[in-house]
Amino acid sequence: MSGQAQLLPGTLDLLILKAVSLGPLHGYGILLRIGQISEQALLIEQGALYPALFRLVRQGLLKADWGTSENNRRAKFYELTAAGRKRLREETDGWNRLASAIASALSARPEEV
Amino acid sequence: MNFLAYLRSLAAKFFRRSEIENDIQDELRSHIQHRADDLERSGLNRTAAERRARIEFGGHVRFKEESREALGGNFLETLMLDVHFSLRVLRKSPGFTLTAVLTLALAIGANAVVFSVLNALILRPLDVPNPESLYTIEHRRNISLEFSYPDYLDLRDHNRSFDGLAAYNNSQAGLDTDGNPSRVFVDEVSGNYFDVFGIQPYLGRFIHASDEHGPNSAPYIVLNYAYWHSHFQAERGVIGRTVQLNKHPFTIIGVAPAGFHGPVLFFSQDLFVPIVNQEQLEGANSLNERGFPSLLMTIGHLKPGLTPQQAIGDLNSIGAYLEKTYPKTDAHMGFGLARPSLFGEFGGPPTRAFLTALMLLAGLILLAACANLGSLFAARAADRTRELALRLALGAGRSRILRALFTEALLISLMGGALGLWGGAVLLRRLSVWQPVAKYPVHMAVYPDGHVYAVALLLTLVSGFLFGAAPVRQVLRTDPYEIVKSGSIAKVGRRITVQDLLLVVQIAICAVLITSSMVAVRGYARSLDSNFGFEPRNAMLMDTDLAMAGYRGDRVPAMQKRMIETMQAIPGVTCVGLADLTPLNGSLDNSIVFTAETTDLRSSNAAGGVVMYKVSPGYFRAAGTVMLSGRDFTWHDDQNAPRVAVINQEFARRIFGSVASAIGRYFKSSDGTRIQVVGIAEQGKYQRIGEDPELAMFFSILQSPSGGTTLLVRSNRDPAQLAVAMRSKLRGLDSGLPFLIQTWKQGLGVALFGPRMATISLGVLGAMGAMLSITGIFGMAAYSVSKRLKELGIRMALGAQRREVLEAALGRAFRLLAFGSTAGLVLGILASRVLASIVYQATPRDPLVLAGVVLAMALLGLVATWVPAQRALLLDPMTLLREE
Numbered sequence: 001m002s003g004q005a006q007l008l009p010g011t012l013d014l015l016i017l018k019a020v021s022l023g024p025l026h027g028y029g030i031l032l033r034i035g036q037i038s039e040q041a042l043l044i045e046q047g048a049l050y051p052a053l054f055r056l057v058r059q060g061l062l063k064a065d066w067g068t069s070e071n072n073r074r075a076k077f078y079e080l081t082a083a084g085r086k087r088l089r090e091e092t093d094g095w096n097r098l099a100s101a102i103a104s105a106l107s108a109r110p111e112e113v
Numbered sequence: 114m115n116f117l118a119y120l121r122s123l124a125a126k127f128f129r130r131s132e133i134e135n136d137i138q139d140e141l142r143s144h145i146q147h148r149a150d151d152l153e154r155s156g157l158n159r160t161a162a163e164r165r166a167r168i169e170f171g172g173h174v175r176f177k178e179e180s181r182e183a184l185g186g187n188f189l190e191t192l193m194l195d196v197h198f199s200l201r202v203l204r205k206s207p208g209f210t211l212t213a214v215l216t217l218a219l220a221i222g223a224n225a226v227v228f229s230v231l232n233a234l235i236l237r238p239l240d241v242p243n244p245e246s247l248y249t250i251e252h253r254r255n256i257s258l259e260f261s262y263p264d265y266l267d268l269r270d271h272n273r274s275f276d277g278l279a280a281y282n283n284s285q286a287g288l289d290t291d292g293n294p295s296r297v298f299v300d301e302v303s304g305n306y307f308d309v310f311g312i313q314p315y316l317g318r319f320i321h322a323s324d325e326h327g328p329n330s331a332p333y334i335v336l337n338y339a340y341w342h343s344h345f346q347a348e349r350g351v352i353g354r355t356v357q358l359n360k361h362p363f364t365i366i367g368v369a370p371a372g373f374h375g376p377v378l379f380f381s382q383d384l385f386v387p388i389v390n391q392e393q394l395e396g397a398n399s400l401n402e403r404g405f406p407s408l409l410m411t412i413g414h415l416k417p418g419l420t421p422q423q424a425i426g427d428l429n430s431i432g433a434y435l436e437k438t439y440p441k442t443d444a445h446m447g448f449g450l451a452r453p454s455l456f457g458e459f460g461g462p463p464t465r466a467f468l469t470a471l472m473l474l475a476g477l478i479l480l481a482a483c484a485n486l487g488s489l490f491a492a493r494a495a496d497r498t499r500e501l502a503l504r505l506a507l508g509a510g511r512s513r514i515l516r517a518l519f520t521e522a523l524l525i526s527l528m529g530g531a532l533g534l535w536g537g538a539v540l541l542r543r544l545s546v547w548q549p550v551a552k553y554p555v556h557m558a559v560y561p562d563g564h565v566y567a568v569a570l571l572l573t574l575v576s577g578f579l580f581g582a583a584p585v586r587q588v589l590r591t592d593p594y595e596i597v598k599s600g601s602i603a604k605v606g607r608r609i610t611v612q613d614l615l616l617v618v619q620i621a622i623c624a625v626l627i628t629s630s631m632v633a634v635r636g637y638a639r640s641l642d643s644n645f646g647f648e649p650r651n652a653m654l655m656d657t658d659l660a661m662a663g664y665r666g667d668r669v670p671a672m673q674k675r676m677i678e679t680m681q682a683i684p685g686v687t688c689v690g691l692a693d694l695t696p697l698n699g700s701l702d703n704s705i706v707f708t709a710e711t712t713d714l715r716s717s718n719a720a721g722g723v724v725m726y727k728v729s730p731g732y733f734r735a736a737g738t739v740m741l742s743g744r745d746f747t748w749h750d751d752q753n754a755p756r757v758a759v760i761n762q763e764f765a766r767r768i769f770g771s772v773a774s775a776i777g778r779y780f781k782s783s784d785g786t787r788i789q790v791v792g793i794a795e796q797g798k799y800q801r802i803g804e805d806p807e808l809a810m811f812f813s814i815l816q817s818p819s820g821g822t823t824l825l826v827r828s829n830r831d832p833a834q835l836a837v838a839m840r841s842k843l844r845g846l847d848s849g850l851p852f853l854i855q856t857w858k859q860g861l862g863v864a865l866f867g868p869r870m871a872t873i874s875l876g877v878l879g880a881m882g883a884m885l886s887i888t889g890i891f892g893m894a895a896y897s898v899s900k901r902l903k904e905l906g907i908r909m910a911l912g913a914q915r916r917e918v919l920e921a922a923l924g925r926a927f928r929l930l931a932f933g934s935t936a937g938l939v940l941g942i943l944a945s946r947v948l949a950s951i952v953y954q955a956t957p958r959d960p961l962v963l964a965g966v967v968l969a970m971a972l973l974g975l976v977a978t979w980v981p982a983q984r985a986l987l988l989d990p991m992t993l994l995r996e997e
Contacts, residue, residue: 026143026144026147027140028143028147046171047170047173047175048171048176050140050179051176053180069147071147071150073146073147075143076143
């Protein structure tokens with residue numbers, strides 16, 4: 001597990017939106033999808049997912065419906081709403097700007113200053 | 114989202130709580146199942162897989178709660194959760210909960226009752242239109258509200274300040290509807306009375322100024338609403354009915370609206386009759402006598418835009434005219450304005466002062482209760498340090514923990530408040546129908562209203578926050594890691610803690626209450642023992658007015674003599690006397706006298722104001738009044754004999770210089786008649802038990818006839834039996850005469866009403882203070898013993914003596930008690946100076962009171978520490994040390 005990184009505060013919401021944007025998922029599925037797309041590099045406490053999910057539903061970024069999972073079990077499936085899609089776009093842009101800024105800041109060499 | 118929609122969603126969430134709850138529950142369970150499926154696929158068996166999945170998931174309850182919060186609308190839900198949790202915590206310590214709730218119930222109840230009375234008597238305006246502009250005219254000189262009828266007419270007709278000036282007087286009469294007359298309380302009102310108040314009749318019509326056409330011209334009755342209900346069964350057909358009032362026919366023309374009972378708050382009448390018919394009601398007509406105050410009160414609305422000051426100027430100019438025109442009768446015609454509801458300046462300021470003081474004391478009780486509960490809460494929080502630290506360590510926010518503690522405090526205060534208010538309301542309902550004085554129609558409408566409920570709720574919430582705040586500092590300073598590591602942090606320091614401070618404050622407050630209640634009770638007891646100038650024990654009073662049965666002229670003294678003789682014939686009766694009024698019975702007949710040498714009989718030349726009684730021969734013996742010198746009246750002191758009087762000690766001293774020189778001397782009554790002093794009676798109390806020595810004179814009732822009749826019957830027989838005998842004898846004399854029989858002690862109820870109420874209320878508050886200090890000290894002592902059980906055990910194991918153990922366990926409690934009591938005693942003595950003005954003979958510089966307070970506090974301390982002390986002494990060090 002030493003290869004896993006702690007999540008930065010606020011980034012969980014972004015990851016959830018991203019995971020759901022690839023197709024409707026239930027909670028456990030979202031967890032698996034995040035693991036998959038981050039190549040198991042991010043550590044998410046399983047239970048902590050749900051408060052975040054409910055918060056996003058309440059903000060109108062996700063909508064949820066009960067359905068049946070691939071394991072033939074009842075599960076609640078989450079989907080992006082239009083607002084959610086818009087938010088994902090904005091947050092992704094914001095994140096990329098921030099990341100490249102930080103990256104370029106961290107890669108600065110003495111001679112460039 | 115607009116506010117309404119928000120509320121709706123909140124309500125929906127609130128009511129669908131379990132649905133949402135289930136939803137969350139299902140989803141989390143589904144997650145764990147899916148995870149377990151995966152784990153099972155990797156080779157675990159199902160049970161192990163589910164277990165593993167649950168562990169991986171983390172704090173199930175915490176995430177559930179966070180999820181619920183994330184769903185929003187959580188204030189109510191969190192509140193419900195907090196309430197739920199607090200109820201569970203409180204249920205776990207029923208003793209604590211019960212003590213706290215009862216303590217608070219008492220304190221809130223006391224405040225609700227006192228505030229309700231304050232509200233009814235002072236804050237709530239009279240229930241008539243525009244009560245704020247309603248004033249009564251008072252005499253500046255002696256704050257009296259009484260006027261003679263001619264003076265009233267002049268004021269009414271010549272003032273430019275009032276929208277009509279009404280007047281009334283009260284009296285009693287015999288009302289005969291079916292041949293069985295009963296005593297009724299009558300307000301004799303001026304014709305414009307109802308129109309000045311601006312009220313409409315409930316039924317029929319009111320009396321109007323146009324009904325007045327000279328003496329006895331308006332034989333009409335308007336019934337009080339409550340009396341119409343109780344005595345006429347609310348029958349609408351009474352309008353137009355003719356009834357006999359003092360044997361004169363009167364017609365019932367209307368019923369006053371519910372709730373209207375004139376301008377004075379704590380009196381109520383049975384019916385209203387025009388004052389122009391005064392002669393039929395009182396047997397004599399004093400409406401033409403400018404020197405005779407036949408009116409109890411004048412009332413009117415100030416014209417809009419006029420200040421009381423302007424109105425007083427206007428009235429005083431009429432006063433100056435009256436002084437000039439009628440120098441004989443109208444001497445001091447300076448006026449002021451006062452509120453009518455408590456008899457103006459006569460009843461207003463003392464009532465206000467007393468109720469304010471009482472409210473203050475009740476507030477102190479509540480404060481003491483809060484200090485008490487505050488220290489209990491602080492102690493509990495200290496006991497729960499481990500639990501709190503654990504919760505903090507597990508990630509609960511401090512704000513959440515504080516919220517839980519406040520919820521507990523508020524729950525307790527709300528329960529206590531509800532209980533206290535309920536108890537208070539029961540008491541107030543009793544008080545509202547209470548008839549403390551048989552002779553007068555006292556009516557105290559002190560029902561709690563919206564204001565009372567609002568104040569009670571406010572006090573409840575404030576006190577909840579007050580004592581809930583006590584442990585806040587403790588919680589904020591809790592360092593979870595330290596505590597979880599090292600166990601509870603019982604520092605046996607000598608530092609003064611919040612709890613100590615609270616306890617001292619509380620004990621001081623309680624000592625103040627106990628001191629003032631002792632001062633009051635002792636003062637009251639002494640005032641009952643003091644010399645009234647008559648002997649109320651073993652005597653019965655029979656009150657009536659012969660005018661009620663239509664007696665007038667020569668028939669009055671003849672009937673009075675027959676009454677005396679009939680009473681004397683009752684076996685066991687030692688002596689009988691008769692007077693128009695008895696001392697300390699509420700009503701007074703005031704007059705002025707002149708020295709024998711005065712020729713210009715204007716009232717400004719009077720030698721003094723005197724209380725006047727008209728008494729029969731034998732009165733002094735029957736009353737138990739000692740004659741200092743001279744003689745009693747005889748049956749020969751009648752209309753044909755020279756006018757004679759018996760005067761009291763103060764009269765003799767002030768007018769004639771001394772008792773010895775007064776016998777045989779002359780003075781002049783208000784109409785100039787020369788009267789010889791034949792006897793001197795001991796000084797007595799006439800109006801209030803706390804009054805300064807007043808001048809009094811007694812005339813022979815044969816020379817100054819009066820229909821007002823009080824029979825004094827002295828006997829050692831049982832009062833109930835005697836009353837039966839008296840009643841049957843009086844019925845035999847005249848079955849149409851209504852009367853009231855009571856013991857003389859009961860008759861003193863009027864004069865003792867104020868002191869008695871003061872003593873009862875202070876006594877109750879004192880008892881509550883005592884109770885609070887017991888629970889406070891007990892709580893503190895029990896807590897300090899339980900905190901130091903281990904230390905005490907070690908000391909005992911090392912051979913400490915009982916005394917040392919006690920000192921270690923309770924020394925601090927006792928020192929705090931001593932400190933608090935001393936402070937309270939000093940404060941109480943200072944506060945009691947205020948009391949001395951209300952309760953006669955109340956002085957805090959009374960060794961008995963001081964000793965009593967010290968003894969009481971010591972006793973309270975002993976009682977309160979008894980159980981904890983026993984617990985400390987009965988410790989078995991071995992068991993204790995083994996357990997730890």
